[in-house]
Amino acid sequence: MCELLAMSANVPTDICFSFSGLMQRGGNTGPHKDGWGITFYEGKGCRNFKDPLPSADSPIAKLVTEYPIKSELVICHIRQANSGAICLENTHPFIRPISGKNWTYAHNGQLADFKNKLPINNNFPIGTTDSEHAYCWLLDQLEAKQQGKGGSLCLRNLAPFIGQLCSEINKLGVFNLLLSDGDYLFSYCANNLHYITRRAPFGKASLIDAEMVVDFQQETTEKDVVTVIATQPLTDDENWHKYKPGQWVVFNGGEVVLQGQEQVN
Amino acid sequence: MCELLAMSANVPTDICFSFSGLMQRGGNTGPHKDGWGITFYEGKGCRNFKDPLPSADSPIAKLVTEYPIKSELVICHIRQANSGAICLENTHPFIRPISGKNWTYAHNGQLADFKNKLPINNNFPIGTTDSEHAYCWLLDQLEAKQQGKGGSLCLRNLAPFIGQLCSEINKLGVFNLLLSDGDYLFSYCANNLHYITRRAPFGKASLIDAEMVVDFQQETTEKDVVTVIATQPLTDDENWHKYKPGQWVVFNGGEVVLQGQEQVN
Numbered sequence: 181m182c183e184l185l186a187m188s189a190n191v192p193t194d195i196c197f198s199f200s201g202l203m204q205r206g207g208n209t210g211p212h213k214d215g216w217g218i219t220f221y222e223g224k225g226c227r228n229f230k231d232p233l234p235s236a237d238s239p240i241a242k243l244v245t246e247y248p249i250k251s252e253l254v255i256c257h258i259r260q261a262n263s264g265a266i267c268l269e270n271t272h273p274f275i276r277p278i279s280g281k282n283w284t285y286a287h288n289g290q291l292a293d294f295k296n297k298l299p300i301n302n303n304f305p306i307g308t309t310d311s312e313h314a315y316c317w318l319l320d321q322l323e324a325k326q327q328g329k330g331g332s333l334c335l336r337n338l339a340p341f342i343g344q345l346c347s348e349i350n351k352l353g354v355f356n357l358l359l360s361d362g363d364y365l366f367s368y369c370a371n372n373l374h375y376i377t378r379r380a381p382f383g384k385a386s387l388i389d390a391e392m393v394v395d396f397q398q399e400t401t402e403k404d405v406v407t408v409i410a411t412q413p414l415t416d417d418e419n420w421h422k423y424k425p426g427q428w429v430v431f432n433g434g435e436v437v438l439q440g441q442e443q444v445n
Numbered sequence: 446m447c448e449l450l451a452m453s454a455n456v457p458t459d460i461c462f463s464f465s466g467l468m469q470r471g472g473n474t475g476p477h478k479d480g481w482g483i484t485f486y487e488g489k490g491c492r493n494f495k496d497p498l499p500s501a502d503s504p505i506a507k508l509v510t511e512y513p514i515k516s517e518l519v520i521c522h523i524r525q526a527n528s529g530a531i532c533l534e535n536t537h538p539f540i541r542p543i544s545g546k547n548w549t550y551a552h553n554g555q556l557a558d559f560k561n562k563l564p565i566n567n568n569f570p571i572g573t574t575d576s577e578h579a580y581c582w583l584l585d586q587l588e589a590k591q592q593g594k595g596g597s598l599c600l601r602n603l604a605p606f607i608g609q610l611c612s613e614i615n616k617l618g619v620f621n622l623l624l625s626d627g628d629y630l631f632s633y634c635a636n637n638l639h640y641i642t643r644r645a646p647f648g649k650a651s652l653i654d655a656e657m658v659v660d661f662q663q664e665t666t667e668k669d670v671v672t673v674i675a676t677q678p679l680t681d682d683e684n685w686h687k688y689k690p691g692q693w694v695v696f697n698g699g700e701v702v703l704q705g706q707e708q709v710n
Contacts, residue, residue: 225534227494239512268487307489307490419637
């Protein structure tokens with residue numbers, strides 16, 4: 181299994197605090213030692229750092245922790261390999277330019293018999309993971325649905341359909357998903373996903389995985405809204421919302437803008 | 446105008462020396478202060494660092510200089526903006542997953558009336574540069590040519606056709622190009638491009654843009670072959686090969702594997 185982390189905010193916010201906790205799980209407090217990656221959106225562009233090394237030892241992870249890149253949308257993944265070798269092309273998140281936007285995808289879970297059950301026609305994977313294969317299949321389905329409508333894919337409008345596709349994929353195993361086009365952040369829970377929305381009045385929070393406390397009041401203004409999504413809660417003194425299996429939620433600017441519930445097998 | 450840099454080698458090689466010279470041109474010895482980016486291939490995966498800050502001041506450029514990432518294929522670009530705002534989505538190189546490979550593209554020059562002359566059907570740009578627009582047009586043409594052949598694009602096989610397309614694009618202005626699928630490195634010269642192939646017996650070389658000398662004999666084995674391509678020579682004590690206008694060259698493992706000459710208007 182892997183761990184997912186994402187942030188949606190209404191102002192550019194750094195993710196140093198949450199990332200500091202998560203990266204400890206990459207070979208230190210957790211077993212996710214088979215690489216890590218993080219995507220920061222800046223406007224329509226994005227920065228992408230990844231490393232097949234354990235995040236707890238990676239010089240690039242150290243740079244990301246120390247250099248406060250501010251962003252309104254971040255997706256991060258640390259990997260414990262179960263499908264596909266440990267190498268850069270198998271390291272999440274996977275970014276693809278779609279309809280004039282960067283779409284970023286990260287998956288937690290595993291899928292059985294995915295090559296037979298999810299046949300690919302158009303969008304071909306680069307690496308050998310079940311995760312990237314499922315991403316390509318998902319894009320094939322979205323493109324097929326939009327044929328004749330100019331072929332332009334809008335993540336927000338397609339969210340209910342993406343929810344159905346997630347449930348379809350989830351039948352092959354476990355499929356917790358983060359997907360973003362840089363504006364909207366789509367999240368789907370198969371079995372393990374939590375989120376917390378922080379807004380005024382801000383308080384303090386303590387990381388579970390590192391000796392670190394942050395007082396968000398010092399770091400924020402009254403209007404800030406910041407949602408963090410993670411496989412497991414990262415702090416032990418806040419109330420994280422636990423997703424139901426089959427639940428999907430779309431965030432924009434830190435707020436929930438759309439959600440739904442799929443049947444889970 | 447911008448500056449291009451690329452490397453093709455038969456063993457994983459770090460590009461710290463050449464990059465140290467080039468990054469000085471990004472706001473220090475040169476005027477290319479509007480961002481920079483670099484792609485390192487590792488297997489079928491690639492790392493991509495970019496920054497809209499001048500490379501001479503960028504903490505990420507400092508990381509790249511100090512952390513010797515070894516690669517057999519690297520593409521780098523420093524930007525002096527002439528089309529499109531200074532922002533992350535307008536920063537080269539541009540990477541797109543195509544037919545199961547990461548294709549990386551960097552352009553030096555500028556193109557007039559590109560939106561009318563290079564109509565886009567399928568591959569949509571994310572930013573607003575002439576460069577990314579031309580990349581999308583080029584991909585549209587390659588896909589159209591391969592229709593009915595399974596749609597799989599092979600950079601090496603398509604190289605002569607890519608050369609023709611470059612000359613077509615070059616009619617709109619200046620189009621020096623670097624393009625790679627991670628195995629092959631395609632280069633096209635409109636007006637300014639140079640390469641040098643270093644192999645045994647290796648000697649010393651001195652950077653033009655920084656006080657730095659390297660003795661390649663200390664860094665290499667007898668079998669190493671390393672080609673560096675740059676807009677302008679980076680060292681002042683080696684013989685760089687100057688491309689002819691309209692000339693294109695494909696490299697693999699540091700060696701020239703294919704080349705051709707197009708008519709230039």
